[in-house]
Amino acid sequence: MKYIENKLSLDGVLFNDIYLKYSTPVYVYSQKAIHNNLESYMEKIDDGDLICFSVKSSNNLEILKTISSKGAGFDVVSSGELRKVIHIGADVNKIVYSGVGKTKEDLIFAVKSKIKSINIESLSELKVLVEIVKEIDIVANIALRFNPETSSETHPYLDTGSSGSKFGIPKNEINECLKIIEKQKNINLKGLAFHIGSDIKDFSYFQKALQVMLEKIKYLNIEEHIEFLDVGGGLAIKYFDNDEVLSIQEFVTKVKALVPEKLNLIFEPGKSIIGNAGYLLAKVLYKKSNILLIDAGMNDHIRVPLYNAKHQILPVKKHIFTDQSFKIAGPVCESADIFDHDFHYELDEGELLVIGSSGAYGFSMSSNYNARLRPPEVMISNEKIKLIRRRETFNDFISEEVGLE
């Protein structure tokens, strides 16, 4: 994103032109940035390692196709996500399925789809799977997702690897899981997995979790039996230019340095692939004292109220930075619907602004709250604007409701 003659642009396309074509609010993605981020992972991994894009961060079919075409696989957490990646023709041998609450139907669908790994998150889930593979006489490839029980410094809602977390198999259930697997001819234990959370800046948290996992592998004496270690996602991104984060290349290099060569690695990045490749373009509707009310709300983009996140927001027409502080608020009837408490550009009604780092957990967490229709998504590819999801219509919105004869 940069200013060309005082007008904000992305990959050679002016945000104002996107507005003229698709109005606001609208999500905008850079295909080039997605490719670059993926490439940064790909160039540091070895044959046998795998990048599985975390579909929960963004599940637009065109984006998934873009990612798949570069050789990456997918990490899914629901049958819906699995269906989406199968729909775009993803290689099933590059799909892993995490998720704490898979239903019996989800598990049957995953087993029948012959994916690379079902990442089991509890002893109870394993027992359900055992019954399924017996019933339908089919082989399931699995990994056990352990909870390393090493907390990390991130927002509590983004921490998934602490003791007591609902994610992953707790220490006291692991031995029992292995005993069950040993007796099952239809269950192949292919690997171990963990995911400690999101937005993690400090590598020492990944290091601690990796050490716990490697010790576990030794202690359980399964080094010779498993093929891979799935290290999850969670690498933080820069929301502002002076944020200090590890580059993707540094991160992968550091992980690889800790893991024995014979263990293949699976990475499940979401935010570090799509976060800084996506933007939310919005318009100022009203000015009320120091509040700028915009036409995008927390239903479109919930990260700020949900995680207390801070996103860079820039005016589409270049303005000077002022001493005056403004709030940027959405139209949703909730006091939490605020995008920024300290914005320093004095915009007029009708002016456009761009909320940065919005590609991950932006559209994918959007809702119809306040009966608001969800925004369209466009992708910039070779300096062209491509519509990849049309704006939702009122008919789309009411189409599932029944009973009003």
Ligand SMILES: Cc1ncc(COP(=O)(O)O)c(C=O)c1O
């Ligand atoms: C199991 C799993 N893998 C990968 C990710 C992706 O994390 P991130 O987007 O922070 O890279 C998540 C997100 O929470 C997750 O739950």
